[in-house]
Amino acid sequence: MRKKGFIGAIVLAVLIFGGIILALLCTSRVPAGYVGVVYNMNGGVDGEVLSQGWHLVAPTKKVTTYSIGIEQSYLTSDDKGDSKNDESFSIPTSDGKTVRVNLEFSYRFDEARVASTFVTFKGKSGEEIKDTFIKPKIIAWTQEVSANYPVTDIFGDKRTAINAELDLYLKEKFDKYGIIIDTVNFTDISVDSETAAAIQKKVTAQQELELANIEAQTAKIQANKDKEVAMIQAQKDKEAAEIQAETAIVKANAEAEVVRIAAEAEAQANREIASSLTPELIEKIKYEQWDGKMPTVSGSNAIVSIPGMN
DSSP, rough: OOHHHHHHHHHHHHHHHHHHHHHHHHHEETTTTTTEEEEETTTTTEEEEOOOOEEOTTTTTTEEEOOOOOOEEEEEEEBBTTTTTTEEEEEEEETSSSEEEEEEEEEOOGGGGGGHHHHTTTOHHHHIIIIIIIIIHHHHHHHHHHTSSOOHHTTTTTHHHHHHHHHHHHHHHHHHEEEEEEEEEEEEEEEHHHHHHHHHHHHHHHHHHHHHHHHHHHHHHHHHHHHHHHHHHHHHHHHHHHHHHHHHHHHHHHHHHHHHHHHHHHHHHHHHHHHHHHHHHHHHHHHHOOOOOOOOEEETTTTOOOOOOO
């Protein structure tokens, strides 16, 4: 009996241990920020996508993970992030030059399309796709964009605009693969000394041109200001002349009115005097002014002179 019980205990232990081993073999963990695509070895992708956490998966199935969170990646000459070796690269320009660049980018996989991405890349994991597809294509498609610009634009004042165009171009190119590019940035751009001198010459010329434009604009503004001041002064002078002319007219009209009123007053006075000189009054005046002497006649014309009536 003891022997049977011992054997039973061993069998139970074996079953428990086997169950644990089987459970471990059937358990798969999807890290935070990732999803897992389930691949059935008997029938291919079965459409099941696992979220983060632990999952029971049959031994006949395999789980491949893809990051749906932002992943930062580097193509630089420094030992930075996932760029352990010198991964900086050269890009061509429209004027036949080459420029050495360091570049950073961030990406993620589209959660809604990871099953399709799995099939497109024949079961490669997200990390494998980054190393074998994303990084090489970043280089190739960056070169396509840079080939449209002269070196002075890439190294100079158009760098931000080119970076923005590259960002849009890469987003469009990778989207059809279920890969979302979030950001792309040139972190360093270097050229040979001859090209650097040519770029500096262009920058200096541009600065001088900008300064000349500013001075010309300032002169134009000043000229417009002077013109406006002159116009305002001319308008003031015109208004002053008009006021002066109106004042002279008013004065002349006033003086004429005074003369007219005086003439009318004098004429009225004369009329009143004339109307008051009756024959009797005239005789009375003569009488009052007569000094008592008799009239005298002088000259051949017999002019009569009455004393006291001169």
